[in-house]
Amino acid sequence: MLIDQQILRIPGPSPIPPSVSRAMAQPMIGHRGQSTSDMLADIRPKLKRIFGTAQEVQILTASGTAGLEAAVVNAVAPEDEVLVIVSGAFGERFADICRTYHIKTHIAETEWGKAAAVSDITEALEAYPNIKAVFMTYCETSTGVLNPVKELAAEIRSKSEALIIVDGVSCIGGVETKMDEWGLDIVVSGSQKAFMLPAGLAFIGVSERAWKKIETNPQPRFYLDLQKHRDNLLKDTTPYTPALSLHFGLQRALELMEEEGLENVYTRHELLMKMARSAFKALGVPLLTVDEDASPTVTAVQPADFEAEVLRNVLKKEFAMEVAGGQKVLANKIFRLGHMGYCSPADLLQAIAVIEIAIAKAGGEIQLGSGVRAAQQEYLKGVNG
Amino acid sequence: MLIDQQILRIPGPSPIPPSVSRAMAQPMIGHRGQSTSDMLADIRPKLKRIFGTAQEVQILTASGTAGLEAAVVNAVAPEDEVLVIVSGAFGERFADICRTYHIKTHIAETEWGKAAAVSDITEALEAYPNIKAVFMTYCETSTGVLNPVKELAAEIRSKSEALIIVDGVSCIGGVETKMDEWGLDIVVSGSQKAFMLPAGLAFIGVSERAWKKIETNPQPRFYLDLQKHRDNLLKDTTPYTPALSLHFGLQRALELMEEEGLENVYTRHELLMKMARSAFKALGVPLLTVDEDASPTVTAVQPADFEAEVLRNVLKKEFAMEVAGGQKVLANKIFRLGHMGYCSPADLLQAIAVIEIAIAKAGGEIQLGSGVRAAQQEYLKGVNG
Numbered sequence: 001m002l003i004d005q006q007i008l009r010i011p012g013p014s015p016i017p018p019s020v021s022r023a024m025a026q027p028m029i030g031h032r033g034q035s036t037s038d039m040l041a042d043i044r045p046k047l048k049r050i051f052g053t054a055q056e057v058q059i060l061t062a063s064g065t066a067g068l069e070a071a072v073v074n075a076v077a078p079e080d081e082v083l084v085i086v087s088g089a090f091g092e093r094f095a096d097i098c099r100t101y102h103i104k105t106h107i108a109e110t111e112w113g114k115a116a117a118v119s120d121i122t123e124a125l126e127a128y129p130n131i132k133a134v135f136m137t138y139c140e141t142s143t144g145v146l147n148p149v150k151e152l153a154a155e156i157r158s159k160s161e162a163l164i165i166v167d168g169v170s171c172i173g174g175v176e177t178k179m180d181e182w183g184l185d186i187v188v189s190g191s192q193k194a195f196m197l198p199a200g201l202a203f204i205g206v207s208e209r210a211w212k213k214i215e216t217n218p219q220p221r222f223y224l225d226l227q228k229h230r231d232n233l234l235k236d237t238t239p240y241t242p243a244l245s246l247h248f249g250l251q252r253a254l255e256l257m258e259e260e261g262l263e264n265v266y267t268r269h270e271l272l273m274k275m276a277r278s279a280f281k282a283l284g285v286p287l288l289t290v291d292e293d294a295s296p297t298v299t300a301v302q303p304a305d306f307e308a309e310v311l312r313n314v315l316k317k318e319f320a321m322e323v324a325g326g327q328k329v330l331a332n333k334i335f336r337l338g339h340m341g342y343c344s345p346a347d348l349l350q351a352i353a354v355i356e357i358a359i360a361k362a363g364g365e366i367q368l369g370s371g372v373r374a375a376q377q378e379y380l381k382g383v384n385g
Numbered sequence: 386m387l388i389d390q391q392i393l394r395i396p397g398p399s400p401i402p403p404s405v406s407r408a409m410a411q412p413m414i415g416h417r418g419q420s421t422s423d424m425l426a427d428i429r430p431k432l433k434r435i436f437g438t439a440q441e442v443q444i445l446t447a448s449g450t451a452g453l454e455a456a457v458v459n460a461v462a463p464e465d466e467v468l469v470i471v472s473g474a475f476g477e478r479f480a481d482i483c484r485t486y487h488i489k490t491h492i493a494e495t496e497w498g499k500a501a502a503v504s505d506i507t508e509a510l511e512a513y514p515n516i517k518a519v520f521m522t523y524c525e526t527s528t529g530v531l532n533p534v535k536e537l538a539a540e541i542r543s544k545s546e547a548l549i550i551v552d553g554v555s556c557i558g559g560v561e562t563k564m565d566e567w568g569l570d571i572v573v574s575g576s577q578k579a580f581m582l583p584a585g586l587a588f589i590g591v592s593e594r595a596w597k598k599i600e601t602n603p604q605p606r607f608y609l610d611l612q613k614h615r616d617n618l619l620k621d622t623t624p625y626t627p628a629l630s631l632h633f634g635l636q637r638a639l640e641l642m643e644e645e646g647l648e649n650v651y652t653r654h655e656l657l658m659k660m661a662r663s664a665f666k667a668l669g670v671p672l673l674t675v676d677e678d679a680s681p682t683v684t685a686v687q688p689a690d691f692e693a694e695v696l697r698n699v700l701k702k703e704f705a706m707e708v709a710g711g712q713k714v715l716a717n718k719i720f721r722l723g724h725m726g727y728c729s730p731a732d733l734l735q736a737i738a739v740i741e742i743a744i745a746k747a748g749g750e751i752q753l754g755s756g757v758r759a760a761q762q763e764y765l766k767g768v769n770g
Binding site: 001003004374375 | 386389390392402404405644653704705727728730732737739745753754755761762765
């Protein structure tokens, strides 16, 4: 096998564009100097556009989970009741964090692989009238589901005063997000997915309504105190030492996204999803989710006549290509193909061509080339075809 | 289009492996220090293995053409007669260099796209009994032909005392070369092809027989004086300032080749050639060369029902993928797919999948996916299938 090649097609971390790697390799600078302030001043408006908010998007040197925890400890008081919409492993994580802080936590559970429905929420809102926050996952990485955040938020807003808190780690930057327009209160993302960076930065958008709650919330927090982050960010600085290399990379990645055009970035992700789904359909290999629930950033596949783990081993051993397996209840049952961030139609075609070989080697009955053909046809139709 | 992606599939320069890029980014060191000597001591035996020689392989900070010129000015005296076997643009370059030095130059021309035949050489050797050197091209980059260097050399050795001088720029490192066993006298290669580096280094292997000629050759040369290079290299140093970054990269690239195993490297190139050729055959798009003449490092395609230049434009514009066009008499008639050096079966499949789309857009009548399927089948058969 060709040494030194890695084909990374897991749902994060995603591959790093060369110019982002080069940006991250810059020499260190003082994080209290003008250069750092200039960089933050450049980053701030670009992040706000991606989150669809006029408010500041805080940048924490931490992984996405710290962003989720920051949402909990800032926006939920110790005595609050909350509702968590769980449709996979990352919904569960939100619930785990809430329970760790002894917050009274209700769960609205959706079958893994399905999106949460507005009707489920309606029932839960009626059942728990005192909830102060609703947590949901935008893209559920563990199943490849994109939850209808806009519709869910509209329903919650129409029935309740609860804050709406969204985990957008594995899709924001790859799918459209309109925090202000949709009435989302806290939206969390991370650097290692559609933002085309290594892990290590969490991004947290906060609505005016949420700031009011945060300002009076007695829940203790220090590093994760979003007010400190906001107050510093408004002066183009940070409360604690920032991971500067990741910020250099973030600045470049945001430039790349604006150069491509945010609309084009979202269209590309949509196209990649359609190409991937068409390919597996043509191959006769079942998808975990229905089209309406599918995320543009990751596709979960549930093979019927071969073992997902055998396929993953062939990919790794013969092509140095990584796709993800299933988590928890889906362990050994699915594999997940990431197509977020630095991923082109050419990359998707490569992944399908290689996966076809691995399916054949894993004992799946397919016609070689038919998945690629379907993906090629989808490309030729275009995203609106 | 995804910004910052470049899919480089021309027959050189070829893509650079990440660890080679990292190696080249090392800080500068003094080129007269022990570290440089240690590096050269590490490089020397590895280069000799690739050239298949017990003699030193000189390393010049220069592009491949300087390596060809070094062969001429070192091994050919001003009054000598030489024979150049021309089967494409790079054969012509050897002739141009000889003529520039007013050397009496005979040509044995082969149709572009065909390999030189032993019988052609036999005739030329009889026609020009006084020749002191025969020049030939191992892989003719302009046509994707691999000339039968071993057989041609055997014929020349059996009929003549002429030195045998080989341009191996676009294949050595990707195809087996046994300089000593095959009786080759001077073999030239360059860094930017199968060696997985940027251009800037020329490698020149020299036989014992050639050294004897070189030592008494009155042709003036200074920078290209191979004796100076050899005498210094034997002491692990260089006569003039070496391109150190490229040497750092060379050291790492040679490590990668040894880690993969030279036999495996050659088998991989053979497989890539078979995959590419099977794909175009299945698509019904004519190849320029017959199987027996084909090079494992580059495949030339001569489309019948669409314009090669239209295809190249689609590839560049929609996929940031570069394949080469035709040169001189083949301009606008062919395109050339490079698959040398840092190129895996997964990369080849990607190239074919993307080229299929471009063929369709260029108006070629093909069945989408059928080229990929043929390449996948070739992969599953393996190189000896």
